[in-house]
């Protein structure tokens with residue numbers, strides 16, 4: 001059974017909004033977090049109406065530590081103890097390292113690495129005390145890549161989410177807590193648009209792009225089954241197998257050639 005109350009970050013669009021829909025359909029109550037409150041409120045109203053569940057929309061900039069603290073204090077004062085967490089909020093800096101500022105880089109690390117770690121830390125004790133919890137950390141298939149020019153920090157952040165999830169799973173799997181790193185490939189969402197990469201979307205063949213629903217349903221099934229890692233979609237599974245199994249001297253030039261189309265002109 002899924003957890004009773006899920007906190008989902010980045011629920012205002014794409015994969016996060018789909019997590020909200022999929023858990024709502026399973027009768028779970030939700031705390032939905034992102035910056036765009038109007039989007040969260042509209043989704044909350046829809047899900048309350050359709051499924052008769054409780055949904056709390058909460059506006060927070062997860063790149064700001066004080067905003068995360070406000071969320072945690074609000075939950076405590078409201079007596080809400082999530083027993084499910086989906087660390088989904090994320091984006092990419094679609095440039096080379098030298099073309100982004102230190103502040104942009106630190107903000108990215110805060111949203112994609114530090115805040116997810118902090119949320120797990122803050123919510124884990126309740127899960128441990130009740131002997132039950134569900135955690136999904138949204139990584140990416142690029143967690144397996146050898147890295148390429150452009151999006152410099154993105155594979156590093158996603159590799160962190162993958163390794164963090166696996167180590168945590170090793171510690172809490174026998175305590176009733178399932179931890180899963182979700183590693184999708186190209187997925188229908190606002191990701192490319194948010195990262196200023198609409199042009200790239202046009203060149204991605206549709207057969208390689210999964211729906212958010214397909215990705216999320218695979219993630220929930222994997223998490224409920226206690227799987228530590230789920231790479232969604234056949235093409236992505238083949239690509240990850242190649243990145244993992246082929247010799248570095250072969251796969252690295254291939255990946256770096258392929259990644260050129262995801263690099264913005266500077």
Ligand SMILES: NC(=O)c1ccc[n+]([C@@H]2O[C@H](COP(=O)([O-])OP(=O)(O)OC[C@H]3O[C@@H](n4cnc5c(N)ncnc54)[C@H](OP(=O)(O)O)[C@@H]3O)[C@@H](O)[C@H]2O)c1
Pocket residue numbers: 009010011012013014015016033034035036037060061062063088089090091111138139140141183184185186187188189190191192194
């Ligand atoms: N789409 C893909 O092809 C793909 C592939 C692999 C992995 N992923 C991962 O999937 C996750 C979800 O992305 P998506 O594809 O669904 O993209 P998306 O449609 O752009 O959604 C990103 C979500 O993150 C939230 N977010 C971004 N910065 C935030 C901040 N500072 N504070 C709070 N919320 C923030 C956005 O909400 P607000 O703007 O309202 O704050 C939005 O809800 C990300 O971690 C991404 O790296 C995506």
